[in-house]
Amino acid sequence: xxxxxxxxxxxxxxxxxxxxxxxxxxxxxxxxxxxxxxxxxxxxxxxxxxxxxxxxxxxxxxxxxxxxxxxxxxxxxxxxxxxxxxxxxxxxxxxxxxxxxxxxxxxxxxxxxxxxxxxxxxxxxxxxxxxxxxxxxxxxxxxxxxxxxxxxxxxxxxxxxxxxxxxxxxxxxxxxxxxxxxxxxxxxxxxxxxxxxxxxxxxxxxxxxxxxxxxxxxxxxxxxxxxxxxxxxxxxxxxxxxxxxxxxxxxxxxxxxxxxxxxxxxxxxxxxxxxxxxxxxxxxxxxxxxxxxxxxxxxxxxxxxxxxxxxxxxxxxxxxxxxxxxxxxxxxxxxxxxxxxxxxxxxxxxxxxxxxxxxxxxxxxxxxxxxxxxxx
Amino acid sequence: xxxxxxxxxxxxxxxxxxxxxxxxxxxxxxxxxxxxxxxxxxxxxxxxxxxxxxxxxxxxxxxxxxxxxxxxxxxxxxxxxxxxxxxxxxxxxxxxxxxxxxxxxxxxxxxxxxxxxxxxxxxxxxxxxxxxxxxxxxxxxxxxxxxxxxxxxxxxxxxxxxxxxxxxxxxxxxxxxxxxxxxxxxxxxxxxxxxxxxxxxxxxxxxxxxxxxxxxxxxxxxxxxxxxxxxxxxxxxxxxxxxxxxxxxxxxxxxxxxxxxxxxxxxxxxxxxxxxxxxxxxxxxxxxxxxxxxxxxxxxxxxxxxxxxxxxxxxxxxxxxxxxxxxxxxxxxxxxxxxxxxxxxxxxxxxxxxxxxxxxxxxxxxxxxxxxxxxxxxxxxxxxxxxxxxxxxxxxxxxxx
Ligand SMILES: Cc1cc2nc3c(=O)[nH]c(=O)nc-3n(C[C@H](O)[C@H](O)[C@H](O)COP(=O)(O)OP(=O)(O)OC[C@H]3O[C@@H](n4cnc5c(N)ncnc54)[C@H](O)[C@@H]3O)c2cc1C
Numbered sequence: 001x002x003x004x005x006x007x008x009x010x011x012x013x014x015x016x017x018x019x020x021x022x023x024x025x026x027x028x029x030x031x032x033x034x035x036x037x038x039x040x041x042x043x044x045x046x047x048x049x050x051x052x053x054x055x056x057x058x059x060x061x062x063x064x065x066x067x068x069x070x071x072x073x074x075x076x077x078x079x080x081x082x083x084x085x086x087x088x089x090x091x092x093x094x095x096x097x098x099x100x101x102x103x104x105x106x107x108x109x110x111x112x113x114x115x116x117x118x119x120x121x122x123x124x125x126x127x128x129x130x131x132x133x134x135x136x137x138x139x140x141x142x143x144x145x146x147x148x149x150x151x152x153x154x155x156x157x158x159x160x161x162x163x164x165x166x167x168x169x170x171x172x173x174x175x176x177x178x179x180x181x182x183x184x185x186x187x188x189x190x191x192x193x194x195x196x197x198x199x200x201x202x203x204x205x206x207x208x209x210x211x212x213x214x215x216x217x218x219x220x221x222x223x224x225x226x227x228x229x230x231x232x233x234x235x236x237x238x239x240x241x242x243x244x245x246x247x248x249x250x251x252x253x254x255x256x257x258x259x260x261x262x263x264x265x266x267x268x269x270x271x272x273x274x275x276x277x278x279x280x281x282x283x284x285x286x287x288x289x290x291x292x293x294x295x296x297x298x299x300x301x302x303x304x305x306x307x308x309x310x311x312x313x314x315x316x317x318x319x320x321x322x323x324x325x326x327x328x329x330x331x332x333x334x335x336x337x338x339x340x341x342x343x344x345x346x347x348x349x350x351x352x353x354x355x356x357x358x359x360x361x362x363x364x365x366x367x368x369x370x371x372x373x374x375x376x
Numbered sequence: 377x378x379x380x381x382x383x384x385x386x387x388x389x390x391x392x393x394x395x396x397x398x399x400x401x402x403x404x405x406x407x408x409x410x411x412x413x414x415x416x417x418x419x420x421x422x423x424x425x426x427x428x429x430x431x432x433x434x435x436x437x438x439x440x441x442x443x444x445x446x447x448x449x450x451x452x453x454x455x456x457x458x459x460x461x462x463x464x465x466x467x468x469x470x471x472x473x474x475x476x477x478x479x480x481x482x483x484x485x486x487x488x489x490x491x492x493x494x495x496x497x498x499x500x501x502x503x504x505x506x507x508x509x510x511x512x513x514x515x516x517x518x519x520x521x522x523x524x525x526x527x528x529x530x531x532x533x534x535x536x537x538x539x540x541x542x543x544x545x546x547x548x549x550x551x552x553x554x555x556x557x558x559x560x561x562x563x564x565x566x567x568x569x570x571x572x573x574x575x576x577x578x579x580x581x582x583x584x585x586x587x588x589x590x591x592x593x594x595x596x597x598x599x600x601x602x603x604x605x606x607x608x609x610x611x612x613x614x615x616x617x618x619x620x621x622x623x624x625x626x627x628x629x630x631x632x633x634x635x636x637x638x639x640x641x642x643x644x645x646x647x648x649x650x651x652x653x654x655x656x657x658x659x660x661x662x663x664x665x666x667x668x669x670x671x672x673x674x675x676x677x678x679x680x681x682x683x684x685x686x687x688x689x690x691x692x693x694x695x696x697x698x699x700x701x702x703x704x705x706x707x708x709x710x711x712x713x714x715x716x717x718x719x720x721x722x723x724x725x726x727x728x729x730x731x732x733x734x735x736x737x738x739x740x741x742x743x744x745x746x747x748x749x750x751x752x753x754x755x756x757x758x759x760x761x762x763x764x765x766x767x768x769x770x771x772x773x774x775x776x777x
Contacts, residue, residue: 131646131718156719177649197732199725202747207723209732266512276764333582333754337510337762338535341581341588341755348582352751359721365657369648372657 003296009073012066015050016077024081026346032084037162038198038206039084045117053091054115057099061111068237068302072244072295079248082346082353084205086120086159092241093158093234094121097167097184101222101230106186110165122163123238124187124210125231128155132362134231135179139212141170141224148172148185150215158360160208161198163189168217172225179228185217192216203352229307235361236314240302242357243295243317246325249350249357250288253332256347257281260336271335280335284328291324312374315367322364325354379674381452388449392456399425400462410738411637411713411745413585414463416499416541422463423496432465433494435620436474440490447680455673458629459636468500468538469493472617473546476564480605480613485566489544503533503547503567503591504614510535511765513548514558514611518593520549520565527551527565527603529573529596535759539576539589542569547593552608564610566602573597583751584724618761619695625760626702628673634709634749635665637742638716644739645718652716665709672701693773696766703756703763710750717743 005013023043032040047053055070057063064070071092078087091114098110098121113119130136139152150170160166166187174181187194193215198208222230258281261272271277298317304310329351333340340347358364381389404418414422426432427441434450436442445453458464465471474493477486492498509515518531529549539545545567555561567574573596579588605613639662642653652658679694714721720743729737757763771777 126719129646131652133646133648136646156723197728199723199728201722202724202751203722209725209728265508266510266515268512271511274764276767330754334757334762337758338505338588338755341758343580343582343584351582351754355747356722359715359719363715363718365715366647369655369657 005069005073009070012070013073013077016052016074019046019050020077020081020083024083026082026349029082029084033204038200038204039086039162043083044085047085047087048115048117051115052087053117054111056091057095057111057115061107062115063111068240068299071237071241072299075241075244076248076251079245079250079353080252082203082249082349086122086162086206088238088241088245089122089159089163090114090120093123093238094163094165094167096234096237097123097221097230098186100233101184101227103221106219106221110186119165120159120163122157122160122166122208123234124154124157124160124166125169125235126155126157128153132366133177134235135177135182135228137169137171137182138176139168139170141172141183141185141217144216148183148217148220150185150187150212150217152212154210154212156201156207157196157210158205158207160196160210161206165189166194166210167221168212169227169231170212174225181225182227182231183224184221184227184230186219186221187212187215187217201356203349203356205353205356232307232311233302236298236310237302239314239318239361240295240298242360243298243321246321246354246357247288247292247295249353250291250325250328253328253347253350253354254281254284254288257284257332257335264337277335280331284331287324287327291321291328294318294320294324312371315362315370318362319364319367319371322358322367326358329354381448385448385452389452389456392453393460395429395431396457396460396462399429400460404463405460408461408463409637410742411749419463419466420496420499423465423469426465427495432496433470433474433490434465435470436478436490436494440474440478440486441494447684448677451676451680455629455632458627459632461630461633464627464630466496466499467621468502468542468546469496469498471620472502473500473544473566475620476546476604476613476617479616480564482601484601485604489566498543499538499541501536501539501542501545501569503536503539503545505533505535507532507534511762513614514562516548516550516562518547518549519553520551520563520598522551522600522607525600527563527598527600529565529567529593529598531593533591533593535579536576536589536591537587537759539569539591540578540586545569545591546604548610548614551610555608559611561608562610562614563607564604564613565598566604567596567598571596571598581752582754583748585748585752587752619692621760625756626672626676626698627706627756628669628676628702631665631669631702631705631709634706634713635662635669637746638662638709638713641713641716641739641742641746645716658716661712665705665712668701668705668708672698672705675701693769696761696769696774699760700757700763700766703753706753706756707750710746710753713746714750717746720744721747 051064054063055066059065095114141148141150168185168187172183193213196208196210264271294317301310301313332347339345423432430443433441438444506516520527520529547565547567550561551563552561573594575592577590578586645652647655683692
């Protein structure tokens with residue numbers, strides 16, 4: 001085992017830390033939320049300059065050839081800063097689908113454009129009735145005139161409102177829950193018959209409801225009907241990225257709460273001098289470290305070749321960092337008292353980021369059930 | 377010993393249920409069933425309907441409009457009203473200022489304020505906490521200086537729930553900064569929110585709603601006859617009030633209502649190819665909460681029955697048990713309702729939904745409110761004395777540690 005970062009990885013982490021410390025304070029972020037898109041185009045440009053938008057892509061596609069650990073380092077910083085930009089949606093999910101399943105020509109057309117900051121993607125897979133079941137796809141794709149015609153609706157598509165292109169899953173054959181028979185299609189956001197409506201999630205990041213009525217998709221990623229494996233891998237990479245983000249958020253909540261307990265006085269002394277508060281802070285630290293271990297497990301499992309083992313590890317990790325984030329965030333508010341309950345104060349925003357992470361790509365109950373089905 | 381409701385108590389419960397069913401305005405009922413908090417007008421209208429029936433001033437003596445119920449009947453009523461769900465009686469009026477005036481007020485104060493409080497003609501708020509005085513309430517600094525037949529109040533209060541709706545505020549102020557003990561220099565004043573010099577600043581909470589406020593007092597003139605009880609004895613009044621607040625805070629009916637909402641939603645969402653309501657883990661989580669609610673319900677009846685037999689009028693330290701366990705349950709049940717919503721727990725989309733769909737999307741609306749409830753009720757273990765402070769009370773007053 002080896003927990004050390006390489007020199008390049010340390011450099012990467014440092015540069016993102018510096019960028020976010022300089023430009024992504026809590027006050028600056030409030031301004032970004034108010035932009036039309038709900039995030040900062042200027043920051044997006046800076047991510048491109050730093051090479052973050054091409055991080056996991058091959059060098060021939062304008063990328064860095066980075067792995068899941070590199071993505072982890074970036075996401076951890078984004079978690080600390082509560083970054084609002086569509087990095088997960090574009091680079092990890094949409095870009096991930098193209099990287100995993102796209103043809104050489106598709107990769108050459110799309111990945112460099114993402115890396116340069118000129119193209120944003122979203123991963124339009126989840127549907128309203130599917131909850132977290134990855135195989136529950138009711139949107140259909142039918143062949144017509146050499147292309148495909150899509151019909152259906154997608155729900156809570158992360159950053160679906162500002163994407164230029166959508167990676168849409170649709171069923172080419174089979175029944176509702178059948179993993180076999182799903183395809184992934186590339187659709188222009190402006191395509192005729194595609195309607196989308198954006199809204200904020202609880203953590204102020206954006207998502208959209210998307211409806212598809214006779215939408216022509218010129219391109220399909222990979223073989224028709226064989227996309228389930230890609231979808232699962234994309235979601236796994238998304239979980240790993242969010243795990244790192246959760247760690248960044250937890251670290252911040254933990255350190256803010258620690259600092260607060262040292263400075264807030266009641267009954268003539270800092271609240272942190274009460275043993276019950278000390279123990280609670282210790283429990284938060286324990287949860288953070290256990291959560292961090294699970295986020296590492298997720299990152300290290302993304303490239304595991306054995307699909308069953310990979311799925312198992314990712315589910316364990318999602319449960320682990322999800323529960324840790326819930327505990328840390330609840331205690332962060334509790335130990336802040338009234339001030340922790342306010343919109344003006346940062347802790348509540350981290351709390352809600354953790355909440356959204358926990359309810360994305362399968363909540364604790366979902367992953368527990370998935371693992372429980374395999375107990376021997 | 378018999379833990380069942382007597383036939384009379386059961387009949388009473390049925391009567392309460394029937395009354396709520398027949399009299400709660402339909403739009404209030406429909407909104408609340410989706411998980412929305414009652415609006416100001418909903419709370420006012422419902423309390424007036426209850427008051428007309430003689431069911432608003434539930435803990436007050438008959439001469440002040442109380443219904444003459446036993447402690448058990450009161451708990452039955454509160455729980456049924458919450459579980460309906462119907463707007464709760466405004467606690468500032470019914471649980472706080474009413475009993476305070478009945479215990480400590482002058483005849484003039486009682487006759488002026490009690491009928492209006494019962495009928496919600498005056499909306500009261502609670503001006504206790506300050507930026508530097510939360511758990512340590514006795515550290516409060518807002519000062520009241522006597523000038524002739526007035527006090528001049530200066531300072532600020534924070535976390536004042538519903539101050540933006542309020543007509544009156546009961547305020548703890550420091551009247552003697554030089555008292556030997558901090559608690560001995562505090563007085564309890566009734567302040568008209570329209571008095572010049574009062575500014576209310578909204579505080580938005582993490583559920584995105586406006587419940588809380590900061591209230592600033594800048595040379596606010598309060599007539600001396602608006603002081604309750606003796607000057608510098610306001611701490612006795614506050615202690616009495618907080619004891620009452622703690623008993624009412626368990627809100628078991630609200631927990632019941634949240635579990636019911638979660639079960640309702642679980643019928644129409646799918647998990648592993650079946651309705652979520654059929655999932656064993658979901659059912660066990662529901663049952664665990666029902667077990668905890670049962671235990672709390674019985675404990676609560678024990679505490680109120682014992683309280684009714686006590687003669688010293690002092691709050692039972694066991695009311696801290698109700699506060700801690702009740703708020704833990706509120707938090708666990710709102711958490712269940714949120715988790716039941718799955719991915720729909722995340723969006724803030726009421727407006728978009730209304731514009732998008734031809735008919736109301738109730739599941740989605742209820743999901744958004746489930747998360748709103750969860751977020752706001754993180755405060756349940758903070759307000760009314762934090763749960764850490766309640767455990768300190770138990771350690772000292774009950775365990776004598
Ligand atoms: C939603 C909401 C509504 C409210 N409504 C009102 C209202 O209408 N009127 C009003 O007057 N007030 C109201 N309050 C204020 C509430 O009573 C205070 O928030 C509460 O007393 C805690 O004070 P604080 O927020 O200053 O936290 P602090 O007292 O600073 O506590 C911070 C943390 O330290 C812990 N702590 C403090 N002292 C100790 C100790 N000795 N031992 C162990 N742990 C300790 C606390 O438990 C808490 O976790 C409301 C608060 C909220 C959140």
